[in-house]
Amino acid sequence: MPAIVDIRNLSKTYDDGFQALKDVSLEIEEGEILALLGPNGAGKTTLISALCGITTPTGGSASVGGHDILSEYRDARAMIGLVPQEIALEPFEKVWNAVRFSRGLFGKPRDDAFLEKTLRQLSLWDKRQAKVMELSGGMKRRVLIAKALCHEPRVLFLDEPTAGVDVELRRDMWQVVAGLKESGVTIILTTHYIEEAEAIADRVAVINRGEILLVEEKQALMTRMGRKSLRIDLTEPIEAVPAGVEEYELELAPDGRALTYTYDTSAERTGITRLLQRLSEKGVALKDLQTKQSSLEEIFVSLVKEDAA
Amino acid sequence: MNLTAVRAIYTFEMARFFRTLLQSFISPVISTSLYFVVFGAAIGSRIDQVEGVSYGAFIVPGLIMLTVMTQGISNASFGIYFPKFIGTIFELLSAPVNFLEIVLGYVGAAATKALFIGIVILGTSAFFVDLNIQHPLAMVAFLLLTCISFALFGFIIGIWAGNFEQLQLIPLLVITPLVFLGGSFYSISMLPPVWQTITMFNPVVYLISGFRWSFFGQADVPIGLSLMAIALFTAICLGLIWLIFRTGYRIRS
Ligand SMILES: Nc1ncnc2c1ncn2[C@@H]1O[C@H](COP(=O)(O)OP(=O)(O)O)[C@@H](O)[C@H]1O
Ligand SMILES: [Mg+2]
Numbered sequence: 001m002p003a004i005v006d007i008r009n010l011s012k013t014y015d016d017g018f019q020a021l022k023d024v025s026l027e028i029e030e031g032e033i034l035a036l037l038g039p040n041g042a043g044k045t046t047l048i049s050a051l052c053g054i055t056t057p058t059g060g061s062a063s064v065g066g067h068d069i070l071s072e073y074r075d076a077r078a079m080i081g082l083v084p085q086e087i088a089l090e091p092f093e094k095v096w097n098a099v100r101f102s103r104g105l106f107g108k109p110r111d112d113a114f115l116e117k118t119l120r121q122l123s124l125w126d127k128r129q130a131k132v133m134e135l136s137g138g139m140k141r142r143v144l145i146a147k148a149l150c151h152e153p154r155v156l157f158l159d160e161p162t163a164g165v166d167v168e169l170r171r172d173m174w175q176v177v178a179g180l181k182e183s184g185v186t187i188i189l190t191t192h193y194i195e196e197a198e199a200i201a202d203r204v205a206v207i208n209r210g211e212i213l214l215v216e217e218k219q220a221l222m223t224r225m226g227r228k229s230l231r232i233d234l235t236e237p238i239e240a241v242p243a244g245v246e247e248y249e250l251e252l253a254p255d256g257r258a259l260t261y262t263y264d265t266s267a268e269r270t271g272i273t274r275l276l277q278r279l280s281e282k283g284v285a286l287k288d289l290q291t292k293q294s295s296l297e298e299i300f301v302s303l304v305k306e307d308a309a
Numbered sequence: 310m311n312l313t314a315v316r317a318i319y320t321f322e323m324a325r326f327f328r329t330l331l332q333s334f335i336s337p338v339i340s341t342s343l344y345f346v347v348f349g350a351a352i353g354s355r356i357d358q359v360e361g362v363s364y365g366a367f368i369v370p371g372l373i374m375l376t377v378m379t380q381g382i383s384n385a386s387f388g389i390y391f392p393k394f395i396g397t398i399f400e401l402l403s404a405p406v407n408f409l410e411i412v413l414g415y416v417g418a419a420a421t422k423a424l425f426i427g428i429v430i431l432g433t434s435a436f437f438v439d440l441n442i443q444h445p446l447a448m449v450a451f452l453l454l455t456c457i458s459f460a461l462f463g464f465i466i467g468i469w470a471g472n473f474e475q476l477q478l479i480p481l482l483v484i485t486p487l488v489f490l491g492g493s494f495y496s497i498s499m500l501p502p503v504w505q506t507i508t509m510f511n512p513v514v515y516l517i518s519g520f521r522w523s524f525f526g527q528a529d530v531p532i533g534l535s536l537m538a539i540a541l542f543t544a545i546c547l548g549l550i551w552l553i554f555r556t557g558y559r560i561r562s
Contacts, residue, residue, distance in 0.1 A: 014562065015562065052402075052403040053402050053403050053561075054399050054402045054403055054561065054562075055561060055562045056557065056561055056562070073405065074311070074405040074407075075405070076405075077403060077404060077405040078405040080403065082399070082400075082403050084396075084399050086396055088395055088396030088397045088399060088400075089395075089397060090321075090391075090392075090395070090397055091395070092325070092328065093321075093324070097321070097324060100317075101317050101318075101320075101321045102400065103317075104313050104314060104316060104317025104320070105314045105317045105318065105400065105401070105404045105406065106314070106404055106405060107311045107313045107314050107405055107406075108313070109313065147400070
């Protein structure tokens with residue numbers, strides 16, 4: 001199946017000469033949730049802006065649903081919903097009129113029932129007659145999402161949707177995203193909150209300094225890059241790591257009451273059985289064991305660090 | 310052509326107007342009445358007649374033009390500048406619309422507002438003076454063309470402006486003087502010869518003169534020239550807008 005969003009060697013050099021995107025290629029499958037991860041200034045917003053028509057790419061090409069974003073911009077853009085990073089809304093307009101405007105702007109015939117459904121889904125129905133400026137920040141963001149959804153997009157871009165929002169909205173939003181995925185909408189979400197990607201994404205793309213560093217299934221990425229650590233709590237404190245287990249490069253806690261072994265989950269054998277056996281042979285009494293999987297966050301930080309090096 | 314989008318923009322822009330309908334309605338009524346009190350009653354009582362028309366009636370076309378021009382510009386320039394300023398322009402740029410449709414929506418709404426106010430002034434004037442419009446069709450055509458061309462011009466200013474000062478700059482420094490010196494309140498023939506010549510470089514003179522001709526059947530300049538002037542102005546604005554469209558000037562980075 002061809003990718004619903006197909007980005008080929010896309011570049012963007014801003015007027016001031018700054019190159020924000022360098023030869024970005026990325027294929028996004030229909031129906032998946034892709035998290036675009038990257039630190040501030042990595043080029044996430046620029047990439048989305050180029051795909052949505054807010055900024056013109058200076059090199060390469062891209063298509064959405066098979067439609068070139070430049071030569072067939074009408075067909076391409078009609079499929080896209082965009083929730084921008086910054087809240088930008090007409091302050092004096094009523095919520096209802098704002099969403100109706102968006103639907104019309106995208107050329108869709110009036111459909112009040114669909115708008116009602118969208119507003120209800122985002123807990124905005126009670127506020128439909130309120131002016132935008134009377135709403136709280138979180139509510140405004142909901143309006144932005146409603147505006148993006150009210151023309152029934154097949155591809156939804158969420159640019160840092162949960163930056164600075166409350167827990168409730170975040171939960172609602174994840175629910176909406178899950179519902180959209182159910183109905184086959186493809187979702188591209190930029191974030192620098194790794195937990196978000198970890199919680200909802202199918203695949204993760206990491207971007208830094210305008211370049212895609214990797215694209216991978218979230219699960220595979222975590223398995224491949226994931227380090228696990230085994231913490232061994234001891235009954236009695238010890239002075240030093242016992243001899244005979246050097247190859248494990250154990251770390252002794254400052255208080256001498258715990259040993260930590262870090263290993264790769266993708267390794268054939270982890271050697272844990274032998275390690276525990278040897279420790280007990282050395283007379284070290286074990287109290288408890290604990291393993292911990294490193295999070296996407298740690299993976300991400302190490303990737304970006306590698307890139308900087 | 311995405312007509313649904315044009316209508317959406319138009320409706321949305323008109324809503325801004327209707328929100329302040331009372332103000333939109335009352336302020337031209339009051340200002341027109343004031344003009345009549347000051348110019349019509351105070352000065353008019355001394356001038357009596359201009360080219361066979363009572364001074365009060367004589368100033369009506371100029372008054373309408375003056376307001377329609379400034380309103381057309383300010384409505385359209387603000388209409389497109391505001392989304393740039395608050396950032397909602399992103400939605401226009403990401404929508405499946407072309408620049409022509411955006412222009413139709415914004416300029417259409419701005420021209421409609423200007424037209425509405427022009428009609429309100431015309432109606433208010435009828436309370437003060439006897440109006441007998443000799444060429445009603447030409448009057449409507451001139452009024453419409455002026456609304457549209459000045460809204461187009463305002464749209465260009467709104468695209469060009471990078472801040473609120475620039476938004477006000479051209480209307481204040483160029484349009485207002487030209488409009489006030491364009492013969493709204495006097496006939497060109499009342500000026501000394503040197504000034505008559507200088508005045509002929511003011512494009513607004515041709516518009517006001519033509520509009521006045523449609524009321525009273527007489528003009529400072531031949532009606533053909535007036536028509537050419539407004540056509541030329543409209544063409545220049547359309548050309549500029551086409552250029553903006555081609556280059557994405559100040560809209561799409
Ligand atoms: N209009 C612009 N002109 C020049 N540089 C820009 C412009 N917009 C963004 N940039 C630069 O491009 C880089 C990427 O920005 P952005 O795409 O917003 O990053 P992100 O969304 O990942 O935080 C940043 O270094 C930013 O300063
Ligand atoms: Mg960003």
